[in-house]
Amino acid sequence: MEIICLPVISTAHVTQEVAERLTNEGNNNPWCPGASWEHGFFLHLDELEARSSETVTIPQCLIDIRNWLRAQNLRSTNGVRSMRTDWVRLDQDADVAEGLPSYDW
Numbered sequence: 001m002e003i004i005c006l007p008v009i010s011t012a013h014v015t016q017e018v019a020e021r022l023t024n025e026g027n028n029n030p031w032c033p034g035a036s037w038e039h040g041f042f043l044h045l046d047e048l049e050a051r052s053s054e055t056v057t058i059p060q061c062l063i064d065i066r067n068w069l070r071a072q073n074l075r076s077t078n079g080v081r082s083m084r085t086d087w088v089r090l091d092q093d094a095d096v097a098e099g100l101p102s103y104d105w
Helices: 016-028 060-072
Strands: 008-010 034-037 040-044 075-077 082-084 087-091
Touching (some): 060 087
Parallel strands (some): 008 087
Antiparallel strands (some): 040 087, 075 082
């Protein structure tokens, strides 16, 4: 059985500009796979650097969340092997994560 660990943190951890772009573009944003929903976002932050280019700059808030996520060392499993969790859910009603920058908007 596959089990995915999905931490839920506040949408305050992204800037207003990033939130607006994620809302408007969903999975078509230039930074990471993901989806927007009424109260926030689901984001897969594993390969941010691979999407960086001369025309695409990865927002620092997404890098910060990805680094925080890796530091938590949360694990998921596909039933055979354990792997690092690279997904996060941002929710407008969730708590602000300690040690992670947040933004007022």
